Amino acid sequence: MNTAIDKMSALSLAAAIRNGEIKVREACAYSIQKIREEDPKIHAFLTVSEEEAMKTAELVQARIDAGEVRSPLAGVPIAVKDNICTKDMRTTCASRILENFRPAYDADAVERLRAADLILIGKTNMDEFAMGSTTETSYFGATRNPAAPDHVPGGSSGGSCAAVAAGMVPLALGSDTGGSIRQPSAYCGVTGIKPTYGAVSRYGLIAYGSSLDQIGPVAGNVQDCAALLEILTGKDERDSTSVALSHTAFSASAQRGVEGMRIGLPEACFGEGLHPDIRESIYHAADLLRSAGAAVEPFKLDLVDYSIPAYYIIACAEASSNLERFDGVKYGYRSESYTDLQDMYCRTRSEGFGPEVRRRIMLGSFVLSSGYYDAYYLKALRVKARIREEFTRAFSEYDLILSPAAPDTAPLLGSSLKDPLKMYLSDIFTVSANLCGIPGISVPVGTDQRGLPIGMQILGDCFREEQIFSAAGTCERLLEAEGRAVG
Numbered sequence: 269m270n271t272a273i274d275k276m277s278a279l280s281l282a283a284a285i286r287n288g289e290i291k292v293r294e295a296c297a298y299s300i301q302k303i304r305e306e307d308p309k310i311h312a313f314l315t316v317s318e319e320e321a322m323k324t325a326e327l328v329q330a331r332i333d334a335g336e337v338r339s340p341l342a343g344v345p346i347a348v349k350d351n352i353c354t355k356d357m358r359t360t361c362a363s364r365i366l367e368n369f370r371p372a373y374d375a376d377a378v379e380r381l382r383a384a385d386l387i388l389i390g391k392t393n394m395d396e397f398a399m400g401s402t403t404e405t406s407y408f409g410a411t412r413n414p415a416a417p418d419h420v421p422g423g424s425s426g427g428s429c430a431a432v433a434a435g436m437v438p439l440a441l442g443s444d445t446g447g448s449i450r451q452p453s454a455y456c457g458v459t460g461i462k463p464t465y466g467a468v469s470r471y472g473l474i475a476y477g478s479s480l481d482q483i484g485p486v487a488g489n490v491q492d493c494a495a496l497l498e499i500l501t502g503k504d505e506r507d508s509t510s511v512a513l514s515h516t517a518f519s520a521s522a523q524r525g526v527e528g529m530r531i532g533l534p535e536a537c538f539g540e541g542l543h544p545d546i547r548e549s550i551y552h553a554a555d556l557l558r559s560a561g562a563a564v565e566p567f568k569l570d571l572v573d574y575s576i577p578a579y580y581i582i583a584c585a586e587a588s589s590n591l592e593r594f595d596g597v598k599y600g601y602r603s604e605s606y607t608d609l610q611d612m613y614c615r616t617r618s619e620g621f622g623p624e625v626r627r628r629i630m631l632g633s634f635v636l637s638s639g640y641y642d643a644y645y646l647k648a649l650r651v652k653a654r655i656r657e658e659f660t661r662a663f664s665e666y667d668l669i670l671s672p673a674a675p676d677t678a679p680l681l682g683s684s685l686k687d688p689l690k691m692y693l694s695d696i697f698t699v700s701a702n703l704c705g706i707p708g709i710s711v712p713v714g715t716d717q718r719g720l721p722i723g724m725q726i727l728g729d730c731f732r733e734e735q736i737f738s739a740a741g742t743c744e745r746l747l748e749a750e751g752r753a754v755g
């Protein structure tokens with residue numbers, strides 16, 4: 269195992285591959301070895317595609333040797349969340365119902381990774397169908413937090429974030445419907461961004477809440493995260509909501525400062541219920557941004573409290589419709605014993621879906637049923653529109669909004685699912701971005717007294733990823749200069 273690879277960023281690994289110091293084969297062998305050593309403790313991976321990865325490594329090496337470098341991350345190993353389709357490679361959504369599902373095609377995001385010569389190492393654990401905040405609803409068992417193995421890594425992209433945090437891969441893809449990239453990034457001490465809705469194609473992402481879902485990158489630092497997002501974005505005709513961004517110089521932006529930027533701190537996000545160490549770390553990061561020339565001030569952002577009920581109604585409504593297709597006929601698991609078609613549907617879905625997914629399908633069907641549609645679903649859509657107006661108003665004053673990514677640091681394994689409502693409430697800071705379609709990043713800004721990582725969320729208006737990266741990069745540089753432990 270080439271130990272020089274230990275602690276290398278994705279971009280520096282790619283540079284070492286380009287100048288011949290490290291072979292692509294060595295980079296992959298390193299990741300595979302690290303997975304063998306670490307993953308029995310962490311359980312971040314559901315599938316490791318060792319053979320295919322080593323084969324691809326040789327092809328990519330041959331291209332690089334011939335002078336054909338397809339991207340700044342060519343040759344770098346990457347893990348992909350298991351709700352993103354990979355051709356002929358098991359894609360389970362961490363559900364029994366898709367336990368043996370092998371897609372016939374790659375997701376658009378995966379096609380882009382392959383075209384950029386990244387090496388797909390395997391698929392990562394998650395909450396079943398991305399429903400959850402801890403990665404404990406996985407049919408295949410929970411993932412552990414590398415910073416503290418008796419704690420959860422967050423969710424639903426807990427496997428992707430834990431894999432990066434433990435150094436098993438330098439990069440991963442996650443998906444974010446209500447915080448599933450940002451919250452586990454915060455809990456694990458890595459950097460992850462949910463891009464503007466439509467910036468990354470959802471083609472091949474197994475849908476949870478289609479109007480909220482976005483694929484995004486998870487990385488060990490801001491610069492790597494920016495470089496990966498550059499590869500993922502782009503118009504895709506196969507997803508009608510996909511858009512071509514006009515401002516995509518994320519890497520260059522991540523090196524820029526924040527001079528003259530106006531940044532708002534919503535008072536409602538720093539009140540009661542917030543872990544004091546989180547408040548302190550974010551205020552400190554805000555001070556650093558001030559020292560770098562940004563105007564940072566508190567302001568009033570209304571309706572924050574309504575984002576959770578609106579989100580859970582809309583997400584469950586969409587999930588109940590999206591998950592209708594898993595009926596034992598077209599995909600995956602089918603119950604072994606049944607009397608007729610109706611009974612087959614019923615048994616297949618009861619046996620194939622776990623309790624959290626069943627709860628959400630029932631809740632979603634209820635809010636869409638006649639008599640309740642207006643009272644719940646339609647009202648939630650109206651609340652969503654009001655929240656969007658509130659953010660539009662905020663972005664007329666501020667370029668960016670800072671908040672915690674979560675009210676607390678990673679909870680202990682086994683402590684969250686007992687009280688699902690409390691778990692839902694912990695998504696308070698992340699869900700608004702999905703309701704509004706706006707981009708948001710989580711960057712590590714410190715640790716609590718027990719050493720658990722703290723993440724700061726930076727939100728921008730639609731298509732303002734560049735500014736987000738400038739602020740995130742500035743924070744990272746200044747914190748590093750101070751020598752603070754940030755996860």
Ligand code: GLN
Pocket residue numbers: 398399400401423424443444445446447448449476583695
């Ligand atoms: N925790 C939220 C939920 O359970 C968000 C999940 C996600 O973003 N996929 O719905």
